[in-house]
Amino acid sequence: xxxxxxxxxxxxxxxxxxxxxxxxxxxxxxxxxxxxxxxxxxxxxxxxxxxxxxxxxxxxxxxxxxxxxxxxxxxxxxxxxxxxxxxxxxxxxxxx
Numbered sequence: 731x732x733x734x735x736x737x738x739x740x741x742x743x744x745x746x747x748x749x750x751x752x753x754x755x756x757x758x759x760x761x762x763x764x765x766x767x768x769x770x771x772x773x774x775x776x777x778x779x780x781x782x783x784x785x786x787x788x789x790x791x792x793x794x795x796x797x798x799x800x801x802x803x804x805x806x807x808x809x810x811x812x813x814x815x816x817x818x819x820x821x822x823x824x825x826x
Contacts, residue, residue: 737816738762739782741824749787753779753806753817765821770807775799776821777806783816 733746736756745760754777757764768774772790781802786809799805806819 732813734787734811734813734815736760736811737783738822739816739818743824747811749811751811752790753786753804753809753811753815756811757806757819757822761825762819763823763825764806764819766807768807772805772808775805778803778820779806779809779817780820781815782818784812784814786810786815787812 734749735744735746737744738757738760741762743760745756747756747759754764754766754770765776767776778799781804786804788810789804790808
């Protein structure tokens with residue numbers, strides 16, 4: 731099965747990951763630390779990303795803040811990657 735390319739801006743870093751991988755997991759592979767205090771359960775809202783290009787393949791169900799996000803935003807811990815997806819994390823730092 732082919733991988734999915736995901737780009738992280740403003741860093742210009744692109745990684746290829748397996749389908750079903752979350753944006754949060756892809757960010758870690760890219761060396762980008764996105765805040766996720768709730769342990770990636772979709773409850774804290776800290777891992778919000780702005781969708782710049784494409785759409786996530788799926789967004790997993792969550793309790794809490796996922797429903798309150800504005801259009802064009804998703805929680806990185808719940809959004810599954812799709813090929814050609816580009817995102818800009820709200821709370822992140824480059825560590826790699």
